[in-house]
Amino acid sequence: MLAFIARRLLQSVIVMLVVAFIAFLVFRYVGDPLANLLSQDATMADYEQARERLGLNQPFYIQFFNFVINALQGQFGVSYRLQQPVSQLILERLPATIELAVASSIIALVFGVMLGIYTALRQRAFSTGVIMTLSLIGVSLPTFLIGIGLIYVFAVELKWLPSFGRGDVVQIGWWRTGLLTQSGLRSLILPAITLSLFQLTLIMRLVRAEMLEVMRTDYIRFAKARGLSKRAINFGHALKNTMVPVITITGLQLGSVIAFAIITETVFQWPGVGSLFVNSVAAVDVPVMAAYLVFVALVFVIINLVVDILYFIVDPRLRDGARSGR
Amino acid sequence: MHTSLTRIAAALVASTMLAGVANAETIRWARSSDALTLDPHSQNQGNTHTLAHHIYETLLERDNDGNLQPRLATEWALKEGDDTVWVFKLREGVKFHNGNDFTAEDVVYSIERAKSEFSNMRQLHAEVESVTAVDDYTVEFQMEGPSLIYPNNLTNTFIMDKTWSDENDLATVQDFASGATNHAVLNTNGTGPYTLESREVDVRTVLALNEGWWGETPAVTEIHYLTIADAQTRISALLSGEVDIVQDVPPQDIQRLSNTEGFKIETGPENRFIHFGYKFGDEPLASSNITDSNPFNNPLVREAMELVLDRDAIQQVVMRGQSIPTGIPNPPFVAGWTEELDAYPAPDVERARELMAEAGYPDGFSVTLDTPNNRYINDEAISTAYVGMLGQIGINVTLASRPVAEHSPLILANQSDFYLLGWGVPTFDSAYVFNDLVHTKTDELGTYNVGLYSNPELDEKIVSLNVESDQATRDATVAEIWEVVKADRVLLPVHNQVLAYAMREGVTLPVQPENQPHMTSVTFD
Numbered sequence: 001m002l003a004f005i006a007r008r009l010l011q012s013v014i015v016m017l018v019v020a021f022i023a024f025l026v027f028r029y030v031g032d033p034l035a036n037l038l039s040q041d042a043t044m045a046d047y048e049q050a051r052e053r054l055g056l057n058q059p060f061y062i063q064f065f066n067f068v069i070n071a072l073q074g075q076f077g078v079s080y081r082l083q084q085p086v087s088q089l090i091l092e093r094l095p096a097t098i099e100l101a102v103a104s105s106i107i108a109l110v111f112g113v114m115l116g117i118y119t120a121l122r123q124r125a126f127s128t129g130v131i132m133t134l135s136l137i138g139v140s141l142p143t144f145l146i147g148i149g150l151i152y153v154f155a156v157e158l159k160w161l162p163s164f165g166r167g168d169v170v171q172i173g174w175w176r177t178g179l180l181t182q183s184g185l186r187s188l189i190l191p192a193i194t195l196s197l198f199q200l201t202l203i204m205r206l207v208r209a210e211m212l213e214v215m216r217t218d219y220i221r222f223a224k225a226r227g228l229s230k231r232a233i234n235f236g237h238a239l240k241n242t243m244v245p246v247i248t249i250t251g252l253q254l255g256s257v258i259a260f261a262i263i264t265e266t267v268f269q270w271p272g273v274g275s276l277f278v279n280s281v282a283a284v285d286v287p288v289m290a291a292y293l294v295f296v297a298l299v300f301v302i303i304n305l306v307v308d309i310l311y312f313i314v315d316p317r318l319r320d321g322a323r324s325g326r
Numbered sequence: 327m328h329t330s331l332t333r334i335a336a337a338l339v340a341s342t343m344l345a346g347v348a349n350a351e352t353i354r355w356a357r358s359s360d361a362l363t364l365d366p367h368s369q370n371q372g373n374t375h376t377l378a379h380h381i382y383e384t385l386l387e388r389d390n391d392g393n394l395q396p397r398l399a400t401e402w403a404l405k406e407g408d409d410t411v412w413v414f415k416l417r418e419g420v421k422f423h424n425g426n427d428f429t430a431e432d433v434v435y436s437i438e439r440a441k442s443e444f445s446n447m448r449q450l451h452a453e454v455e456s457v458t459a460v461d462d463y464t465v466e467f468q469m470e471g472p473s474l475i476y477p478n479n480l481t482n483t484f485i486m487d488k489t490w491s492d493e494n495d496l497a498t499v500q501d502f503a504s505g506a507t508n509h510a511v512l513n514t515n516g517t518g519p520y521t522l523e524s525r526e527v528d529v530r531t532v533l534a535l536n537e538g539w540w541g542e543t544p545a546v547t548e549i550h551y552l553t554i555a556d557a558q559t560r561i562s563a564l565l566s567g568e569v570d571i572v573q574d575v576p577p578q579d580i581q582r583l584s585n586t587e588g589f590k591i592e593t594g595p596e597n598r599f600i601h602f603g604y605k606f607g608d609e610p611l612a613s614s615n616i617t618d619s620n621p622f623n624n625p626l627v628r629e630a631m632e633l634v635l636d637r638d639a640i641q642q643v644v645m646r647g648q649s650i651p652t653g654i655p656n657p658p659f660v661a662g663w664t665e666e667l668d669a670y671p672a673p674d675v676e677r678a679r680e681l682m683a684e685a686g687y688p689d690g691f692s693v694t695l696d697t698p699n700n701r702y703i704n705d706e707a708i709s710t711a712y713v714g715m716l717g718q719i720g721i722n723v724t725l726a727s728r729p730v731a732e733h734s735p736l737i738l739a740n741q742s743d744f745y746l747l748g749w750g751v752p753t754f755d756s757a758y759v760f761n762d763l764v765h766t767k768t769d770e771l772g773t774y775n776v777g778l779y780s781n782p783e784l785d786e787k788i789v790s791l792n793v794e795s796d797q798a799t800r801d802a803t804v805a806e807i808w809e810v811v812k813a814d815r816v817l818l819p820v821h822n823q824v825l826a827y828a829m830r831e832g833v834t835l836p837v838q839p840e841n842q843p844h845m846t847s848v849t850f851d
Contacts, residue, residue: 030456031731039370039446083511155566163562207795232777269554271529
């Protein structure tokens with residue numbers, strides 16, 4: 001077991017190094033940070049000097065090497081754009097992104113499972129057709145359109161909910177939460193719905209397919225033959241057996257929701273790590289971009305590691321393989 | 327332009343009349359990106375200065391017509407008998423937010439800090455040799471030579487409290503290359519009308535009225551300064567009543583907002599012109615099919631290019647009326663601007679074709695036009711429109727569109743044959759344009775003269791402007807330089823940008839030509 005985890009950890013480190021390396025390879029094409037750093041009246045001499053100081057005249061692999069050395073010491077540098085330590089910037093914004101990601105995952109899970117069961121059990125109902133068609137639209141409409149649409153209806157026309165930002169926040173330790181104030185909760189609704197729609201339809205279709213599959217199996221038929229109540233069959237036996245893949249998918253999706261809430265965060269001016277990244281790209285803020293991409297890789301690596309370990313515990317064959325000391 | 331100027335004037339009159347009587351009011355003010363830092367000397371950038379002007383103050387400031395006005399300095403003049411020394415009389419009885427008195431040593435400290443190595447303000451003070459406090463309320467600036475226009479350079483250089491700065495170890499400006507961060511990035515102590523209550527970078531900054539401010543009490547007593555990057559969301563926030571003023575309004579929303587009940591738009595000219603530039607010299611162009619000569623170097627070709635540039639069409643179609651076409655790369659506020667220079671020829675495609683034939687390019691030529699696509703209002707659309715116009719005389723243009731972070735380094739490396747660029751003139755003096763766009767490119771001058779125009783005779787005159795001590799002679803030289811720049815078509819100006827602020831009915835924020843509005847100028851109906 002320990003050897004297995006150690007091996008996976010080593011692989012994870014390599015993944016993160018590769019991500020950082022590719023990031024630095026790509027940064028050269030994003031533009032020149034000096035275009036934003038220096039004022040309009042800076043002289044060519046100023047440019048030379050600044051390039052020298054920032055080490056921008058060095059080849060990218062040297063810049064990458066320096067980044068790795070500093071990152072190993074926990075130093076991610078100072079943002080070019082905001083002049084604050086990068087790790088602090090990311091930590092400050094992380095709670096906003098996590099709260100949004102978790103809220104949207106809960107919405108997706110609850111409604112996705114409910115609608116999935118409903119459409120599986122009432123296969124031929126008219127309402128099922130409507131839900132399935134709507135879910136197709138939900139999958140194919142781009143997030144920013146959904147966001148702008150929701151803003152238009154619920155903020156501009158009805159004036160029920162705020163159109164941007166996170167409302168009032170409360171500081172608990174280093175965690176800045178919007179969940180404890182009314183305006184914070186109201187602000188969460190639209191972005192969470194926007195971010196959840198894609199996952200919601202995914203989960204719904206998954207649950208429906210699994211349910212249909214399970215409903216055809218023998219033990220459900222025997223359960224029916226035994227005369228168990230519909231309720232016990234549907235929820236006690238069928239649903240239980242569909243949940244394993246659903247939980248796996250939702251868990252893995254949480255990673256991509258945290259990492260790629262970028263569009264939703266931009267449309268709603270949600271102050272999370274995604275909007276920080278977008279602003280940093282526009283300003284060619286290399287320290288922030290690099291740290292963010294490594295952070296995203298870390299999120300995926302951790303989630304996959306946890307999933308692997310869970311499989312390891314669940315599946316005896318993996319365990320035996322490890323014991324035989326491959 | 328005339329109507330907007332009268333409106334500004336009217337607003338100014340209204341503001342002085344209303345200031346005393348208005349009630350306590352909070353303004354929620356949104357724009358597309360936040361100030362980069364609160365350190366007043368670190369960045370020379372509009373958004374950063376705009377916020378700083380509410381907390382810190384400068385010796386002099388610009389009013390909404392672009393005129394120089396006293397602020398922390400009450401009088402300024404050249405020292406009698408020595409035209410290399412500027413003497414500033416300071417306002418008495420001014421206090422910093424922490425209660426410290428504002429005196430001459432704060433000015434000396436701040437100018438020296440603005441001149442220091444990591445300050446982006448240092449070019450504006452490059453000609454200051456030393457600053458000395460004569461007494462508590464008099465400061466002398468020893469210049470390297472006569473510098474008639476130096477006071478123009480002080481309108482964005484903020485004064486910090488020396489005692490507070492020393493306590494917090496602020497003698498050097500934040501160096502973006504170092505790992506350390508500076509106390510002044512997030513903390514302030516100015517003399518300005520508002521104090522910093524709280525700041526969440528990229529989210530919201532709250533400012534409260536400084537009760538002890540020396541000026542007339544402004545109508546706005548609390549400011550919520552918000553960043554909303556997405557244009558649609560920004561306008562939605564105004565429409566839903568969550569903000570009162572939106573600064574960066576996309577041109578396509580201007581008409582709609584002014585027709586929406588409960589909202590209005592204030593417009594006015596910005597101190598920024600948009601121009602095309604091209605490569606001079608005999609060297610053939612890298613991106614052209616003509617490999618034995620440089621067509622742009624031929625004055626006839628440049629004339630033909632101006633004759634097909636339909637500035638009025640660009641104004642009406644591309645800018646939806648929101649621009650002021652111009653024939654000179656110099657905004658109308660700037661000293662040296664004249665109506666004659668501003669005039670531009672009517673488009674004449676026939677004549678342009680003749681000129682092309684005369685120049686030896688009857689079939690035209692091909693070239694690449696580099697344009698930014700996220701820096702100026704409709705920058706890429708302006709370029710696209712001009713590409714079509716040039717096609718009429720056989721100039722076959724490939725458009726290369728890039729974000730400004732890629733466009734700037736490309737043109738700065740002189741790698742563009744043909745480009746679009748915008749330019750603001752923060753000193754409100756022609757020399758600023760000449761120094762950076764017209765003077766031969768060197769390590770110190772002509773940084774953005776990336777078409778590599780070079781005219782030694784003009785260079786001499788340009789350098790002389792910086793040391794000329796007689797105003798009349800200087801004005802004459804400026805006029806002479808403009809004559810040559812216009813005749814040679816060193817640059818091909820298109821228009822001056824127009825600023826538009828959107829706000830709810832009942833609030834008025836006049837447009838400030840540098841796009842640095844002061845919430846002290848807000849009035850309520």
